[in-house]
Amino acid sequence: MSALWYQKTAKEIRDAVHTGEATALDIVNSFIAHREATDGTIGAFTQCWDDEARETARSIDEKRQQGQPLGPLAGVPVSLKESFCTRLGKTTGASRILENFQCPYDGTAVTRLAQADAVFLGKVNMDELAMGSSTESSVLQRTVNPWNHDRVPGGSSGGSAASVAMGCSALSLGSDTGSSIRQPASFSGCVGVKPTYGRISRFGIIGLAPSLDHAGPLTRTVEDAALALNVLCGEDPADSTSSDKPVPDFLQGLSQDIKGLKIGVAEEYMTDEVDEEVRGKITEALDCLSSLGAELVKISLPGTAYDAAAYTVISTAEISATLARLDGVRYGMRDPEARTVQDMYVMSKSAGFGPEVQRRILLGTHFLSGKNIQNCFVKAQQARSLIIREFEEVFTQCDVIAGPTTPSVAFPFGSKSDNPVEMYRCDRFTLGANLATHPALSVPCGMTEAGLPVGLQLQARRYDEETLLRVAFHYEQNRGFDLGFPPIS
Amino acid sequence: MQYEAVIGMEVHVEINCKSKVFCGCPTVFDAPPNSQTCPLCLGMPGGLPVLNRSMVDKSMAVGLALNCRIARETRMDRKNYFYPDLAKNYQISQDDQPLCYDGYLDVDVDGEMKRIGITRAHMEEDTARNSHTVGGGQSGVDFNRSGVALLEIVTEPDIRSAQEAFAYLTALKQLLQYLDVSDCNMEEGSLRAEANISVRPVGSDKFGTKTEVKNVASFSGVQKAIEFEIARQIKVLNDGGTVLQETRGWDADKGVTLSQRLKESAQEYRYFPEPDVPPIVVDDAWIDAIQKSLPELPTARKERFQKEYELSAYDAHVMTLSRAMADYYEAIVKAGADPKKAANWLMVELLALLADAKVEISDSPVSPENLAALIGLIDTNVINGKIAKEVLVEMFKTGAAPAAIVEEKGLGQISDTSALEEAVQAVIEANPQQVADYRAGKDKIFGYFVGQVMKATRGKGNPQLVNEILRRELDS
Numbered sequence: 001m002s003a004l005w006y007q008k009t010a011k012e013i014r015d016a017v018h019t020g021e022a023t024a025l026d027i028v029n030s031f032i033a034h035r036e037a038t039d040g041t042i043g044a045f046t047q048c049w050d051d052e053a054r055e056t057a058r059s060i061d062e063k064r065q066q067g068q069p070l071g072p073l074a075g076v077p078v079s080l081k082e083s084f085c086t087r088l089g090k091t092t093g094a095s096r097i098l099e100n101f102q103c104p105y106d107g108t109a110v111t112r113l114a115q116a117d118a119v120f121l122g123k124v125n126m127d128e129l130a131m132g133s134s135t136e137s138s139v140l141q142r143t144v145n146p147w148n149h150d151r152v153p154g155g156s157s158g159g160s161a162a163s164v165a166m167g168c169s170a171l172s173l174g175s176d177t178g179s180s181i182r183q184p185a186s187f188s189g190c191v192g193v194k195p196t197y198g199r200i201s202r203f204g205i206i207g208l209a210p211s212l213d214h215a216g217p218l219t220r221t222v223e224d225a226a227l228a229l230n231v232l233c234g235e236d237p238a239d240s241t242s243s244d245k246p247v248p249d250f251l252q253g254l255s256q257d258i259k260g261l262k263i264g265v266a267e268e269y270m271t272d273e274v275d276e277e278v279r280g281k282i283t284e285a286l287d288c289l290s291s292l293g294a295e296l297v298k299i300s301l302p303g304t305a306y307d308a309a310a311y312t313v314i315s316t317a318e319i320s321a322t323l324a325r326l327d328g329v330r331y332g333m334r335d336p337e338a339r340t341v342q343d344m345y346v347m348s349k350s351a352g353f354g355p356e357v358q359r360r361i362l363l364g365t366h367f368l369s370g371k372n373i374q375n376c377f378v379k380a381q382q383a384r385s386l387i388i389r390e391f392e393e394v395f396t397q398c399d400v401i402a403g404p405t406t407p408s409v410a411f412p413f414g415s416k417s418d419n420p421v422e423m424y425r426c427d428r429f430t431l432g433a434n435l436a437t438h439p440a441l442s443v444p445c446g447m448t449e450a451g452l453p454v455g456l457q458l459q460a461r462r463y464d465e466e467t468l469l470r471v472a473f474h475y476e477q478n479r480g481f482d483l484g485f486p487p488i489s
Numbered sequence: 490m491q492y493e494a495v496i497g498m499e500v501h502v503e504i505n506c507k508s509k510v511f512c513g514c515p516t517v518f519d520a521p522p523n524s525q526t527c528p529l530c531l532g533m534p535g536g537l538p539v540l541n542r543s544m545v546d547k548s549m550a551v552g553l554a555l556n557c558r559i560a561r562e563t564r565m566d567r568k569n570y571f572y573p574d575l576a577k578n579y580q581i582s583q584d585d586q587p588l589c590y591d592g593y594l595d596v597d598v599d600g601e602m603k604r605i606g607i608t609r610a611h612m613e614e615d616t617a618r619n620s621h622t623v624g625g626g627q628s629g630v631d632f633n634r635s636g637v638a639l640l641e642i643v644t645e646p647d648i649r650s651a652q653e654a655f656a657y658l659t660a661l662k663q664l665l666q667y668l669d670v671s672d673c674n675m676e677e678g679s680l681r682a683e684a685n686i687s688v689r690p691v692g693s694d695k696f697g698t699k700t701e702v703k704n705v706a707s708f709s710g711v712q713k714a715i716e717f718e719i720a721r722q723i724k725v726l727n728d729g730g731t732v733l734q735e736t737r738g739w740d741a742d743k744g745v746t747l748s749q750r751l752k753e754s755a756q757e758y759r760y761f762p763e764p765d766v767p768p769i770v771v772d773d774a775w776i777d778a779i780q781k782s783l784p785e786l787p788t789a790r791k792e793r794f795q796k797e798y799e800l801s802a803y804d805a806h807v808m809t810l811s812r813a814m815a816d817y818y819e820a821i822v823k824a825g826a827d828p829k830k831a832a833n834w835l836m837v838e839l840l841a842l843l844a845d846a847k848v849e850i851s852d853s854p855v856s857p858e859n860l861a862a863l864i865g866l867i868d869t870n871v872i873n874g875k876i877a878k879e880v881l882v883e884m885f886k887t888g889a890a891p892a893a894i895v896e897e898k899g900l901g902q903i904s905d906t907s908a909l910e911e912a913v914q915a916v917i918e919a920n921p922q923q924v925a926d927y928r929a930g931k932d933k934i935f936g937y938f939v940g941q942v943m944k945a946t947r948g949k950g951n952p953q954l955v956n957e958i959l960r961r962e963l964d965s
Contacts, residue, residue, distance in 0.1 A: 085528075085535040093534070105528050107535055206534040211764035240539045240767055318764055321567045324578030325532040329630070345571055368569070368759035377761060 005030035007485065010076045010170040010224040017075035020064065024057035024075030028119055031077040035121070035168040038488055043143040044153075044163035046082055047089045047123040053077070056119045063117075071117030072231055078118045079169035081160050082126050082140070084110055084215075085204035089122070093129045093206045094138035097326045097333045097352030107204015108236045109173055109215050116231040121169055124159030128354045129323065130175060130208050132156050133183055133426045136417050137356045144413075145188055146486040147452055151410040154184030160218045161188035165453075167485050171228055172218045177208050178311055179406075179430035181216045182442035186405035186455025189444050189483050191472070192218045193225045196462050197437035198243035200229075201236030209318035210241070212311070212434045222443060222473040226250035229465060245463050253466040254473040259293030261471060262398040268304040269403030269429055281446040281454040282404050285475060289402065292474050297398050303390040306383045307431040308424060313367050313380035314435075320364030326352065359420060384435050391436040395461045400471045403429060405442040405455035429457060438462045443472045444483050453483065491691040492726070494719045495699075496648035496684055497608075498657060502640050502671045503615060503679040504547050510614050510638035511538030511581060511766075518677050522631040530636035532576030537765050540565070544638045545588065545769060547670040548612050549779045551640060552589025554664055554786055555607045560588055562770050565612070565763040570756070573628070574617040576635045584760040587611035588769070594664070595788065597806075598656045605657050606645030615639045634678075640670075646685070646696065651715035658682055658708045663787050667812040675707055682711050687732070688722045697722070698732040702746055705739045714739040718746050790815055798828035807836055813851040820857030826864040834864055838878060842885045854888040855881070863891040875948055876900050904951040906958070909942070912950065913958045916941045927963055938963065 005013065005027045016022040032050055039045050060075055080086065082094045085103040092098045106114070114120070128137040135143045135158025143158050145151040146166045153162040157174030161184035164172050174181040176194040185192025193216045200215040207213055217228035229250050236242040265286060270279055290296050328334030328348035335347035353361070367376040394401065406426055416423045433440035438461060445456035456475070460468035509516060512529040529536035552559055566584040592607035615637040621628045642661065648654050662673045662680065673680040682705060687697035702718055705711045722732050737746040785793070787809050794805040794815070808818045814835075821831040839860065843850060863881060866872050872880065872895055883894045895901050903909060916938055917924055927934045942955045 085533075091534065098534070101534075103528075103533065103535070105533075105535075202535075203537050204535040207537075207765075209764070210537075238539065239537050241537075241765065317761060321569050321577075321579045321759075321761070324569065324571065325534070325576065327571070327573075327578055329573045330531055330576065330632075331533065341573060365759065368761055369757060373759070373761070 006034040006167040006170075008170070009221050010073065010219060011221075011227050013076050013170055014072065014074050014227070017060065017064070018070055022075075024060040024119060025054060027075050028053050028057040028077055028121070031121060031168060031170070038166055039163075039168055041144065041149065041489055042146055042162050042166050042168070043141050044124045044159040044166065044168060045079065045122050046092070046094070046125050046140045046159065049089060049120055049122045052088060053119050053121050060117050060119070071115060072227065073113060073116040073118040073171070076118045076170050077121050078113055079121050079124045079160060079163045079172045080110065081157050081172070081174050082123050083130055083175055083206040084123075084173055085206070086110055086120075086123075088120070091206065092140065094126045094140050095128045095326075095352065095357065096139050096354070097328070097348070098206075099139070099333060101332055105204065108201035108238060109232055110204060112231055112234075113173065118171070118231075124163050124169075124172060126159055127156035127180075127356070129206065129357050130156040130177060130180055131319075131356050131360055133179060133423050134411070134413075134417065135159060135184070136413065137354055139354060142413075145410045145452070147189060147447075148410065148450070149489070151412050151452065152187065154187030154410060156180040156184070157192070157218060158184045158188070161185050161190055161192065164188075164190045164218045164220060165486065167220075170220070171224060174216060174218050175205055175208075176214045176216055176430075176434065177212045177315060178434050179427035181214075181218060182405050182430050182440060182455065182457060183426060185218055185442040186444075186453065186457075187410035189447075189453030189486075190218055190220055191222055191225050191441065191443050191476075192216065193229065193439070193441040193465075193469075194433060195229060195233060195439045195465050196243070198241055198245075199233040199247070199439075199463075199465070201239040201242045203236055203238040207322045209315040210322060211318060212315055214434065222441075222469055222476045223251065223254060225441065226254055226469050226473070229469075233465075243463070248466055250465060250469055254470055256470060257293065258289070258471050258474045261294045261400065261467070262297050263289050263294045263471070264297055264299035264394060264398030264401040266299050266301045266304070266394075266401060266403060268301045273407055274404055275408045277448045278404050278406075278408060278454050281448075282402070282456060285445040285456045285479065286402060288479055289471065289475055292478055294471070299394050299397055299401065301390060301394060301401075301432070303383075303387045304428070304432060306387060307435060308428055310380045310383040310387065310435060311427075311431040312363070312424065313376050314384060316360045316364030317367045317377050317380075318364065320361045320368065323357070323361060328352070356420065387432060388436045391432065391438060395438075399460065399464075399467055401459040403457055405429060405457035409448055409450075409452040409454060433459050439465045439468050441468060441472055443476055445475075445479065446481065447483070490727070492688045492723045493691045494649055494715075495646045495687050495689060495696055496650075496654055496715060497646040498644045498648065498654060499683045499685070500642045500658070500661060501681040502642065502665060502673065504544055504638040504640050504670050505672060506541050506543045506547065506638045508541060509636035510541045510544045510612070511636055512536075514636065516637050518679075520633055522629065523633060525633040526635065530576055531632055532578070538565075538581055538763070540766050540769070541638060544612055545771075546779060547638075547668070548588050548610065548640050549771070549776065550668050550783060551642070551665065551670055552592065552610050553776070553780055554668055554783060555589065555592040555594055555610065555642070557589035557592030557607055557610060559771055559776055560586055560590065561772075562768055563588055564768045565766045566760045567763050568613075569759040572616070573630050574619050574635070576617060576632060580613060580616065581763050581766070582613035583611035588771075594657065594660055596653070596656045596660045598653050603653060603656070605647045605653075608643045608645050610640055610642045613639050613641060651712045651719065654684060654715050655708055655712040658711060660787075662708075663811065667784055667787055669784075669812070682708070684711060684715050684718075686715055686718045686722070688719060688726065698734050700732065700734065700746075701736045703736055703738055703749070706741065710739055710741055713744060714746055717744065721746065784812065794818075798822065798832070800828065800832055804832045804836065808832055811850070813849065817850050817853070817857050821861045821864075824858045824861030826861040827868075830864050831861070834860060834881075838881055839885075842882070846885070854886075855884045856888075859884055859890050866891055866895065870902055870904065870951060871895060872900060872902050873948070873952060876902070900949060902951045903946050903949045904954055906954065909946070909950055909954055909958050910962075912942050912945045913938075913955070913962050916945065917962060924963065935959070935963075
């Protein structure tokens with residue numbers, strides 16, 4: 001049995017450690033062994049902290065022996081996206097410009113996990129500086145979809161999703177600016193939650209677009225996501241955009257049934273542009289929710305048509321400023337050939353940033369230049385206000401919105417990397433929740449004939465993660481299949 | 490042609506918050522390079538700014554003291570430009586919604602009051618400091634200053650002369666020091682003044698092309714730079730040339746302004762709202778609390794001093810030059826000294842000693858209570874004014890109380906009649922010729938006898954008694 005700890009959920013693991021059924025060290029060793037057997041193919045892990053992980057596990061076991069109380073994630077093996085700042089190891093953002101960057105501090109989410117007695121196994125791959133939907137833009141390595149190695153794992157938190165789906169970490173910390181937790185969760189077959197903006201501190205995450213950036217957990221089950229959110233959520237004095245709203249016990253909220261809850265189904269999410277097979281799986285999921293006593297209601301989200309434009313302008317504008325600090329002056333890559341200040345900037349950034357990052361920085365600079373501020377940036381902000389209002393209105397008609405996380409399943413490597421607009425279109429159902437800042441998640445809702453996971457996206461009112469997780473939990477318990485683990489090749 | 494100058498001032502003042510404006514780093518001047526830094530003010534990934542509430546309080550106090558309107562809902566913005574002294578390559582500042590706007594400051598220009606409009610006062614963060622080795626090759630950046638709270642105060646183009654600019658800066662500095670929001674030390678860079686200067690024919694309502702003069706280390710330097718720049722621009726125009734829009738630096742040694750950078754078009758800063766800092770909402774209660782916390786401001790205090798202590802306009806002006814001075818003065822009066830005598834002793838005697846020793850009044854070794862006690866010793870005839878000056882010098886050296894010094898050094902006035910009579914007798918005996926002259930009607934010589942007696946008593950003789958006894962003895 002002990003050899004199979006990696007197949008257990010985070011909740012099972014922490015219960016086993018709390019009761020003494022297993023030692024944290026045995027559990028960590030099981031995960032490390034499984035990673036050694038599989039990650040050579042998957043390529044999720046970019047840094048492995050085996051020695052440190054075993055040391056942490058031993059200290060947790062010691063704590064238990066001494067009768068000291070253990071945290072709510074005791075012994076749970078966790079991986080961190082490369083964009084989370086840690087003293088340990090490097091914090092590269094999967095970018096050349098931060099290739100050797102050692103961060104002098106731990107971010108708040110990382111600290112909270114550590115205080116809950118989680119065990120960090122290492123860091124996992126991502127799109128460069130979290131820009132992308134396939135993890136192909138990482139300069140570190142290639143990460144494949146665990147279910148089909150010719151296909152992408154999704155992105156930007158592709159390493160997180162692949163490592164969790166594969167059973168190489170029980171929980172992974174990801175971030176989501178437009179889709180980056182939910183889309184890879186959907187592509188790789190795991191649960192990914194983007195809570196309400198402000199629920200999880202952004203302090204210590206390589207920022208991208210601060211008004212859209214969210215941190216969140218990727219897990220194998222909804223219950224594990226609730227467990228992780230219990231630890232991660234809460235006000236942080238180091239992030240003045242974090243919320244002081246009280247954080248309920250999300251685990252406790254799961255069990256209550258969903259009878260009478262109104263599930264909104266938007267026509268805009270079920271168009272012909274969505275793969276027929278995906279639509280079929282979503283329809284089955286909606287039927288399941290209906291059979292559990294939820295009421296399906298038709299809703300309309302015409303503002304979805306503006307999501308991509310508003311998102312592109314706002315996110316790239318913020319990116320152009322936020323990433324300006326990566327200039328090689330104080331840390332990070334500096335081109336040694338540069339002889340003037342101007343050259344130092346131009347040469348370091350040209351060599352340090354990949355094409356997608358450069359594209360977005362240039363776009364954002366353009367949107368903020370001259371008259372474009374009025375014509376693009378201010379318009380996009382206005383569109384965002386309209387989108388927010390539309391969601392507020394829709395959430396008076398329903399409690400949760402259900403639909404596909406992505407219009408199609410994981411695509412083959414290289415099929416979209418030369419076509420950024422096609423790549424951006426993968427995100428079109430997920431952007432709304434970032435713009436309007438309400439919580440959303442993706443939960444697996446089946447496999448295609450070709451054996452690729454499909455994700456169901458649920459969205460709820462701001463700060464109503466309880467209802468969001470409750471619906472997802474009841475769906476997961478009753479969906480009639482177990483995704484299991486991808487075969488080890 | 491007759492020209493007039495049109496001048497607007499931009500003053501950057503470091504606000505004396507205990508920590509930087511967006512992080513908890515301390516702000517001590519002259520600490521070892523990069524010793525007061527953290528991931529945020531170094532512009533590290535993942536650092537987030539958290540606005541220092543005391544910066545808003547102090548900025549609002551300045552705004553209210555400058556008769557500004559206070560924005561009820563405002564925000565911070567990102568001002569984007571690349572420079573190695575800017576940790577994030579954007580400065581968190583305020584663009585079109587400054588915290589304070591539409592104010593004014595009344596300034597005394599040679600006894601005439603002049604109203605200078607205040608366009609705005611906005612909050613921002615200071616940059617780091619670059620230094621370069623001589624001959625190039627190496628540049629260093631000290632981030633201790635990166636993120637220090639900075640308030641930029643901008644005037645309307647209301648100033649018409651270098652003298653008015655000087656008066657404005659003096660009044661502004663006085664106000665800021667009264668508010669205790671900055672030490673306004675130009676040498677340490679906690680106050681930096683820039684002047685936008687243009688000239689136009691008298692009577693014209695159009696603005697001429699302006700130049701911006703920077704890097705001036707003192708108010709008198711600003712005055713000289715403006716004088717130079719006005720004359721230079723007029724000469725350019727009179728010679729048929731055109732003034733170029735540019736930034737000019739002040740060369741204090743040569744006494745000239747020199748072109749630094751042409752400004753052909755306005756720099757593009759790509760301002761947009763700072764997403765990491767939530768909007769700042771200011772309610773009535775907040776404004777009221779700051780308004781109530783404001784100290785009595787210089788103009789009001791000067792007027793009160795004239796009325797309450799019957800000081801002349803000049804004396805009241807000097808007594809209120811700084812808050813420390815005014816506080817010191819009122820402490821002397823409160824300790825029981827006559828207001829006019831207090832003003833005299835402070836202005837004439839103590840200020841001279843302080844100036845010689847280059848000591849600020851707030852660090853005066855003579856406490857106001859002791860100065861009041863000294864004045865009391867004169868009033869009660871324990872010492873005379875001349876001795877009192879000596880005692881004050883001693884007080885300044887040792888910080889001791891005047892009575893103790895008088896006693897220790899035996900400086901008390903001699904009012905003992907028999908002792909004085911003895912001294913008078915000795916003087917009369919030693920000067921038979923002068924006595925004869927006096928008695929022969931040479932009245933004017935009386936002063937000579939007084940001097941001799943005072944000399945014999947080493948200045949301690951009670952002047953009134955000495956006079957009386959001398960008259961009695963000589964006239965008998």
